[in-house]
Amino acid sequence: MTSVSKELSRHIPAKIKRRVLVEAGHRCAIHTCREFEVDVHHIVPFSKCQKHEYENLIALCPNCHRRADRGDIDRKALKKYKVNLRYAHDRFSQLEVDILFKLHNAELDMAPEEKVQAQWPLSMILMINRILDAGYIEVIGNQSSVQVLGMEISPIYISLTDKGREYINSFSATSADSRAILRETGTT
Numbered sequence: 001m002t003s004v005s006k007e008l009s010r011h012i013p014a015k016i017k018r019r020v021l022v023e024a025g026h027r028c029a030i031h032t033c034r035e036f037e038v039d040v041h042h043i044v045p046f047s048k049c050q051k052h053e054y055e056n057l058i059a060l061c062p063n064c065h066r067r068a069d070r071g072d073i074d075r076k077a078l079k080k081y082k083v084n085l086r087y088a089h090d091r092f093s094q095l096e097v098d099i100l101f102k103l104h105n106a107e108l109d110m111a112p113e114e115k116v117q118a119q120w121p122l123s124m125i126l127m128i129n130r131i132l133d134a135g136y137i138e139v140i141g142n143q144s145s146v147q148v149l150g151m152e153i154s155p156i157y158i159s160l161t162d163k164g165r166e167y168i169n170s171f172s173a174t175s176a177d178s179r180a181i182l183r184e185t186g187t188t
């Protein structure tokens with residue numbers, strides 16, 4: 001009897017689990033990782049807290065999960081990843097957050113003076129309106145102009161701005177720095 005109820009209580013309720021996964025966009029909450037295969041991890045281990053609270057749960061891929069269990073990613077860092085993710089999603093869509101991370105991560109593999117330019121269809125500009133308005137990305141402009149029936153169909157190129165770079169960096173900066181950045185950008 002006791003062992004059965006204990007087994008059941010280890011199970012994270014579906015509703016809470018879903019909320020944690022949606023918060024992270026069903027991807028690993030570590031912004032430099034963003035793996036698709038994720039599971040829900042207790043920041044303070046379940047063996048210690050014996051409960052499943054949303055605030056204590058984070059979506060991690062198996063690899064980051066192992067790193068967290070080993071203590072390579074400590075609890076303080078996990079809490080910060082979670083808080084930052086929530087702020088970002090209150091403000092931007094999942095797609096917009098993904099674009100910012102993707103542009104930023106692509107830049108990490110390049111020389112510092114190089115900029116990543118991603119092609120984006122002009123007709124879908126509204127989908128990235130909020131990160132454009134926030135000044136986190138900029139439109140580089142049409143490389144070649146193509147018109148069909150008087151309508152501009154050429155792709156545009158988008159690129160991360162210094163402000164956008166700073167915002168993404170705030171996800172891994174010290175908590176004091178990132179709080180200042182979040183406050184300045186009106187996210188809190």
Ligand SMILES: [Zn+2]
Pocket residue numbers: 028029030033034035060061062063064065
């Ligand atoms: Zn991961």
